[in-house]
Amino acid sequence: MSAHDAVIHALHGLRTVRRRATRRRILVLAALAALTLLLFYLDLSYGRTFYEPSKVFGVLAGQDVPGAGFIIGELRLPRVIVGTLAGIAFGMAGSSFQLMLRNTMASPDIIGITSGANLAAVVGIIVLHWSGTGLSMLAMAGGLATAAAVSWLSWKGILAPTRLLLMGIGLAAALNAATSWVLIRGDQWDMQAASRWLTGSLASADWSDVPQLAVIVIVAGVPLLALARQIDVLRLGESTARELGVRVDLVQTMVIVLAVILLSSATAASGPIAFVSFLSGPIAAWLSGPSRPALAPAGLVGASIVLLSDIVAQHVPPTQLPVGVITGIIGGPALIALMVRMSRKQVFV
Template identity: 55%
Template sequence: MVAYSLHDSHRHDTMTDLQRIRRAQAIRSLAVTILLVILLFGLTLADLVLGHRAYSMNDLIGTVWGQGDEGTRFVILQLRMPRTLIGCVAGLAFGMAGIGFQHLLRNMMASPDIIGITAGANTAAIFGIVVLGLSGMPLVCLAVMGGLLTALLVMALAWRGSFDPTRLILIGIGVAAGFNALGSWLMIRSDQWDIQTATRWLTGSLADAQWTDLPILATATLLGAMLLLALDRNVSTLQLGQEMAAGLGVRVSRVQFQVIIVGVLLLAVATATTGPISFVSFLSGPIAAVLVGRGASALIQSGLVGGCLVLGSDIVAQHLPTTQVPVGIITSIVGGPVLIAIMVLMTRRQEL
């Protein structure tokens, strides 16, 4: 009886410790989410009021409520607000797609670009610009189709009863290399004006953002976020390994296919709208994972980090250099040092 009581007491203490850890993780995750929302909101306001002509918060609020002069309304509502909102939503999409693939591939240092989706969307966009002369929504639709068809090709080649992460990555790298070569060939054979247009798109830019681009991007991002949240528990289980996940009742192949399709949708639509903004999908997940700590889902936080990265880089791109540069250039410059810092931090944590 005494032995049983001691065992029961030990089990109770263990459950209490687990509950305490989970409660602490939930509190930390909530706090990080709130802080990221506040930061994203602040960057949104800064991106709207700063510019060649700076506006006050009273000007911004008055314009949103239909007041103010015609010039102010045009600058804020037609030039700055579409750019800011599209940058914010695209960042959310990049961030959530990035961590979705990183969890699927069981590697926080993996990038969804490596399976060729971005390369397929880029090549389709280059073809649309230099051969078909497309722009605006037709170009966006063609780029989305290019990303989706590339994903289907990679999945078909990688499928052997299930999606082995290593095989998926290797085939994706090969497909991406092929599409990048095709895109380079199309660029070489195009005229100077088309090269400039394609280069600006490939760099990742918010300069051509329009209100008409927002509905499709926002709808796809909302739908993708809801689906990834619904799959999040099963995806977390997959990180234990396919055999372990299958033993716990997860339909491994089905979940893998669903995550890939949803991630492709998010990444392709965002890439088609803004171009491939470098490092956002790559960095959002690791940054969010460092912020929320071990054992916590960082899907929402990764999306918020992506939005902050895009808007923060856009503010720098517009105002720090002597001339405006595409936002993708700033994310590329910042991405390398940040990636190194995250790798060092994660390595030290693993050694402890």
């Protein structure tokens, strides 16, 4: 075989690999979208009363369905929409941090950003007695301030992932202690509301939460998806990314700001639903393959985790539980398994 034929053969093989990767990515996205829609429907249908598909779709179409309009349209539908949007936000935010920092452990709920949003929101609930948009803005400010603090503490001319992870874990411990201090200083009713919120719950979700969260998921999520190719280059290392023309500092700043906005807004709406940010990225990457950053699949995985956990929380235990309890039960063992796997491969350094 001549050199020319060898090059042609290699290019043909590369095109084949790319086509297969693209086909797999499309199939995974379609399957995850279908799963999310199925869980969305099941979460609407099942409860103390089961409603058949004709009634569910009738309510969704805006029809007046006696006996189902209020239960589905006013109680279940906003809860399920908030859970879906929060799951998308958690999944995309977590995956963005993990990809940018090239470390599966670098999830916002591990490196302290969720803790910062939690502290700000608890102060808003207990001290300021805020709710709605004000609480969302305060949680967002807390998350952004924590991200800035962690980045500043870990800065060594470049954003050092291992140093950021360690600094984030330490800052998270301090912020969690501050949150506990604020909690014990509140009155009984505020403590109960804040504690329920900290567990991660969709019980108080209503239509007032939906427009704001939907707008933020679109406004922050779409630009984050547009940065996917540059985030992919960052996985090669900062020096290599600069040589390939990526404005590393600008891209990192944009990813951090957009991801924290997504995370904080979802946290304000539903509370810090445990481990969704941490688990969504690795699951999406395993399904999609290593070809490109799986930000969109991670969002759908996050939505599926939240919806499935909400269904389990409502119907499996003897009494209804907050959705964060179920994700915590799932996520704890998953975190231990991942840490054992990473330590065996020696990828912590």
